[in-house]
Amino acid sequence: MHIMEGFLPLEWCLVWWIIALPFLAWGVVRLNRILAADREALPLLGITGAFIFILSSLKLPSVTGSCSHPTGTGLSAICFGPAITSVVCLVVLLFQSLFLAHGGLSVLGANIVSMGIVGPLAGYLVYRALRDTRVNLYFTVFFACAVADLFTYMTTSLELALAYPAEVGGVATSFGVFFVIFAITQVPLAIIEGIVLALVFKYIIQLKPEIISRLRIFPDEAVRAARGEA
Amino acid sequence: MDHGFLENVAQENGLAGVSPYVKLAVGLGAILLVLLSPTWVTPLFIAVSLGMAVLLLARIDPHLYVHLLAAPLLFAVLSVAAVVLVTGGGQVFWAWQPVFGFALSLTAGSISQGLLVFSRVLGGMSALFFIALTTPMTELFIVMRRCRVPPGLVNLTMFVYRSIFILSDQVDQVLSAQRMRLGYSSAREAVASFGNLCGASFIASWECGEDLIRAMDARCYEGRFAMLEESAPVHARHLATAGLFLLATSALLLATATGSVPWGPA
Structure with missing residues (x-):
């Protein structure tokens, strides 16, 4: 669920664009560096973008009865890091607004900050913190992806609250109201997204573990242990 | 489709x-x-x-x-x-x-x-x-290139565009197969099927990317995705x-x- 076109006042659209731009610039620099070093990276990044797009256009099993969808950005942050993920998200969000009318163009900056920067960054930090510990690989993926999803919606709530502070209690109250509305669907959804993406990892590790090794997502020993080879 | x-x-x-x-x-x-x-x-x-x-x-x-x-x-x-x-x-x-x-x-x-x-x-x-x-997006690519958007970003956008259609066909096929075999009959079953669907599409995407590299190598790819830069005149x-x-x-x-x-x- 993204903020839709016209929902944020102009000044807040500009603020979120200004916050998003340095990250995007950093992402483009990283993208160019990666492309210069490894020409095979472009199709893989393109495919990742398409994967996030398809994932977020699929509806999750309607356990909560909501029409929400996974963001898939946690997976991209684990595989390619937060900088590249922000650029991939820019492209995905642009396609989502023009292909599916999800989100919008003036609010693209705000949606990039929530879905492309804060969420993936939070997920990435969780992944880095747990990667070299004894925590099971699938739990690491679960936590990283669930946290990325939750932080995305917390940031969206904050963006809405800053634009429309409550008369009593200001931004904090407004944040509470928006977050409660989101939390009804998003907390179960973040857990389901974590489980689904952990299952995706299980599937990849069973069928194509060389992807994990090539991107150096987890140490080879951890992958072997997850395959039951250790 | x-x-x-x-x-x-x-x-x-x-x-x-x-x-x-x-x-x-x-x-x-x-x-x-x-x-x-x-x-x-x-x-x-x-x-x-x-x-x-x-x-x-x-x-x-x-x-x-x-x-x-x-x-x-x-x-x-x-x-x-x-x-x-x-x-x-x-x-x-x-x-x-x-x-x-x-x-x-x-x-x-x-x-x-x-x-x-x-x-x-x-x-x-x-x-x-x-x-x-x-x-159509194809017209937007031309506008992006003429507006001097960084070439890496334009190329990435074009690759994402191309891949979306390939992937979405694959997802449709896997999803129909899963539905026909009652893969979404219970909540537990649905989460497992959905995980398999996403995993299968991730691997399929990866293989698509590798095939694409081989196909582009065969056509002397040099870092710029060629396109017919013609759009309706003003x-x-x-x-x-x-x-x-x-x-x-x-x-x-x-x-x-x-x-x-x-x-x-x-």
Whole structure:
């Protein structure tokens, strides 16, 4: 669920664009560096973008009865890091607004900050913190992806609250109201997204573990242990 | 194959002969005017006029258009309701304060703000639909390249575009197969099937990427994705119509903002 076109006042659209731009610039620099070093990276990044797009256009099993969808950005942050993920998200969000009318163009900056920067960054930090510990690989993926999803919606709530502070209690109250509305669907959804993406990892590790090794997502020993080879 | 993407409609719309620059100027200009408007009048005018343009000039199916607008507007109603309840100002019609520091209320100020936000979403979404339904992505790539967007980003965008259609076919096939085998018959089954679907599509995507590299190597790829950089030329008639629309809308915005018409701000 993204903020839709016209929902944020102009000044807040500009603020979120200004916050998003340095990250995007950093992402483009990283993208160019990666492309210069490894020409095979472009199709893989393109495919990742398409994967996030398809994932977020699929509806999750309607356990909560909501029409929400996974963001898939946690997976991209684990595989390619937060900088590249922000650029991939820019492209995905642009396609989502023009292909599916999800989100919008003036609010693209705000949606990039929530879905492309804060969420993936939070997920990435969780992944880095747990990667070299004894925590099971699938739990690491679960936590990283669930946290990325939750932080995305917390940031969206904050963006809405800053634009429309409550008369009593200001931004904090407004944040509470928006977050409660989101939390009804998003907390179960973040857990389901974590489980689904952990299952995706299980599937990849069973069928194509060389992807994990090539991107150096987890140490080879951890992958072997997850395959039951250790 | 129909994926339900607006892109499929945009490829065959009645405004295909109009330059993408003109269509983007109208769409983006309208979005800016919607955001600048202090009253609901200008966004509503934009929603009606761009809606008419999409239906009559671009000849988009009215059922499709109503169906497309219904989903975001339903979400807008819920979000605007939250805005109306938390914000305040002016005469109070109803208020509820269950705990100190938290209150919900219906006031003259919050209702008028809710109306403004809803009209902005309506106008903004109409402008977004105008771009999405009349301008295919292939035309936007040309505009991006001419506007000097970094080449790495343009290439990435083109790869994502190409891959979306390949992947979505694969996902459709796996999803039908899973549904036929009752893969979504219970919540537990659904989560496992969905995980398998995503895993299978990730691996399929990866293999697609590897195939693409091999295919591009065979065609001497040198870091620039070739495309036919031709788009419809800018006709004076189209430019004049777009200019007239934006001027008329700006005049309406100024008139409502300064209070020279009855629906101006109080």
